[in-house]
Amino acid sequence: xxSISSVLPIVCIVAILCFTLAPVQxxxxxxxxxxxxxLILGMGLFSLGADIxxxxxxxxxxxxxxxxxxxxxxxxxxxxxxxxxxxxxPDLQVLAETVPHINTxxxxxxxxxxxxxxxxxxxxxxITGVKLRWLLIAFYGLIFLLACFADANFLSIxxxxxxxxxxxxxxxxxxxxGVGVSNIxxxxxxxxxSFGLVALCSIGPILAVLILGFFYSGSDSSLDVLIQSFQNxxxxxxxxIHAIPEYLMEMAVALSPIVVIFFLFQVLSLRLNRTNLLKxxxxxxxxxxxxxxxxxxxxxxxxxxxxVLGAQLAEGxxxxxxxxxxxxxxxxxxxxxxxxxxxxxxxETVSAGAIPGKAIKLSLSIAIALAMGLAMLRVVTGLSxxxxxxxxxxxxxxxxxxVPDIYTAIxxxxxxxASGPMTATFMLQFFIGASTTxxxxxxQDAFGVVAMVAMxxxxxxxxxxxxxxxxxxxxxxxxxxxxxxxxxWEVAAS
Numbered sequence: 237x238x239s240i241s242s243v244l245p246i247v248c249i250v251a252i253l254c255f256t257l258a259p260v261q262x263x264x265x266x267x268x269x270x271x272x273x274x275l276i277l278g279m280g281l282f283s284l285g286a287d288i289x290x291x292x293x294x295x296x297x298x299x300x301x302x303x304x305x306x307x308x309x310x311x312x313x314x315x316x317x318x319x320x321x322x323x324x325x326p327d328l329q330v331l332a333e334t335v336p337h338i339n340t341x342x343x344x345x346x347x348x349x350x351x352x353x354x355x356x357x358x359x360x361x362x363i364t365g366v367k368l369r370w371l372l373i374a375f376y377g378l379i380f381l382l383a384c385f386a387d388a389n390f391l392s393i394x395x396x397x398x399x400x401x402x403x404x405x406x407x408x409x410x411x412x413x414g415v416g417v418s419n420i421x422x423x424x425x426x427x428x429x430s431f432g433l434v435a436l437c438s439i440g441p442i443l444a445v446l447i448l449g450f451f452y453s454g455s456d457s458s459l460d461v462l463i464q465s466f467q468n469x470x471x472x473x474x475x476x477i478h479a480i481p482e483y484l485m486e487m488a489v490a491l492s493p494i495v496v497i498f499f500l501f502q503v504l505s506l507r508l509n510r511t512n513l514l515k516x517x518x519x520x521x522x523x524x525x526x527x528x529x530x531x532x533x534x535x536x537x538x539x540x541x542x543x544v545l546g547a548q549l550a551e552g553x554x555x556x557x558x559x560x561x562x563x564x565x566x567x568x569x570x571x572x573x574x575x576x577x578x579x580x581x582x583x584e585t586v587s588a589g590a591i592p593g594k595a596i597k598l599s600l601s602i603a604i605a606l607a608m609g610l611a612m613l614r615v616v617t618g619l620s621x622x623x624x625x626x627x628x629x630x631x632x633x634x635x636x637x638x639v640p641d642i643y644t645a646i647x648x649x650x651x652x653x654a655s656g657p658m659t660a661t662f663m664l665q666f667f668i669g670a671s672t673t674x675x676x677x678x679x680q681d682a683f684g685v686v687a688m689v690a691m692x693x694x695x696x697x698x699x700x701x702x703x704x705x706x707x708x709x710x711x712x713x714x715x716x717x718x719x720x721x722x723x724x725w726e727v728a729a730s
Contacts, residue, residue, distance in 0.1 A: 239279035245568035246662060247272055249561075250545065257557070258548035263466040264541050270476065271537015274529045282326070282526025286405060289519025290321070292512075293498050294412030300505045307363070311356040313497075314413070318355035318437065319348040320493035321409050326530050327400035327660040329490070331686070333535065334664060335393055336679065342452065343445070347397050350444030351437050355410065358433045362414060368432040368645050369636045375439045376629055382446045383622060389679050390449030392621050395687030397441035399651075400660045402434045405523075410437055435648030438690065479536050483528045491524055534661045542662045546669025558670055559612045565666075566608030566689070569659060570600050599700045600650060603692035608663070610692075611685040615671045621684040625691060632694035635702070643701025650693040659689050 250268070254260050297317065301310045322328060323344050332340045332347075361371065383391060402410075414433040466472045498516070502508060508516070549558055610624055636644040667682040676682075 239276045243276050257554050258545050260544050267472050267537045268541040271533040274533030278526045278529030281522045285519045285522030285526055289516045290409045291412045294409040296506055297501055298413040310359050314356045314359045315352035318352035321406050322348040322351040322401050324490040325405045326527055330660045331400045346444045346448050347401055347441040350440030351401050354436050354440030358436050373633055379442050386446050387449045392684035394442045394445035396683055397445050398438040399686035399690035401441050402438050432645040475536050479532045483531045487527045538662050539665045542665030543669035546666040547673040550670040550673035559609050562608040562612040563605040566604040567601050570604040595700050599696040600693055603696040604689055607688040607692040611688040615667055615681050618676055628691045635698040639698050639701040643698055647694045647697035650697055651690040659686055
């Protein structure tokens, strides 16, 4: 149901556009329908597998590490786990295959190393209790300093990499690992400090790819948009059948480090009973099959139609609809994002219901709609992404001084989890198609949509936290006279 509710609104909007304003070839539409079915099935299996395998693995390993009280071991294992789980992230796999000028394994390893290093930083922060605000100010200051001298073709890719790494695979694992390691502290802020892991882990890939740009020459930065056509239904079936073995092999390689690390811990310290071990093994199998189906559906069915649809709408008078349509798609994309649900559950647990989930979800919907609109404005005008990111992050960091620390951590975590599978797959291709038709540079203009999606929640959620905090302060300041009769149920209702 989560997978269907996540994908169905996008499919409905795409179908309406294809049957009215932007007609496409019948073979592409049929291929898109098949890809949608595989995407729903793949996301469902993947989410189920992540719940019963990745989350328990992260929690148990985190708890096991804290028992050792061995800081070097905690840091080394955190780095290895961050590297392993990032390479298996489906959103990153899709982005890496789309980027034209960076070799796919090079980008995967670079981003994985960035996440691994900053996951180690996260563990240090949880153990020592360093304020998240000062780390964010220091690291983002370094990012924008490097961005001033970075290659323009690496700029948008770097910020996109920070967004896609914190997806449905990485978020449950990292959050569970953080909760496990936070058990090493006994103070009241220990559990709330488990927030901010996603925020810091999003910084690692940005820095890593920016640094890569200074040393890696890469290939031609032009993006060739090739639309595959099919003569008959048999060719569509063959395209899917030929793609499945490739992804079976790729995902086996991608998941193997996580499996090896888990079984090492099982032998050395975890020693789970047969029932729990079997349950986790089945979850890993679900995760594996879900990833294969997800990537097959996305790359064969979704990518081509997204590019064609963006190109069609960018021609003629319909180009005026590009920005409002992007905002509409953004509103629905976030409505049922699996990684967002994981974050909402953790927020409600840690805050004991004090932070309303509906307010967080509404803030995210507004943020992603605005982000998509601004990203499409970049495609239409060719403005540099730095004109949006620099003031956006500056305002977000200033806001962190005026809202409770937990809202800052939630906001920066939400920025990472909001950029999910549909943003990295369909929407990126939609922007590439529009940019190509408008005569822009897709590498500089279309890439960056994930970065915009990752930035906007930092503003809207902190603003919501500021307003919510003021409302609570007003409620607590209400005074009653000594002789006044107070109806307690009315106070509670207000």
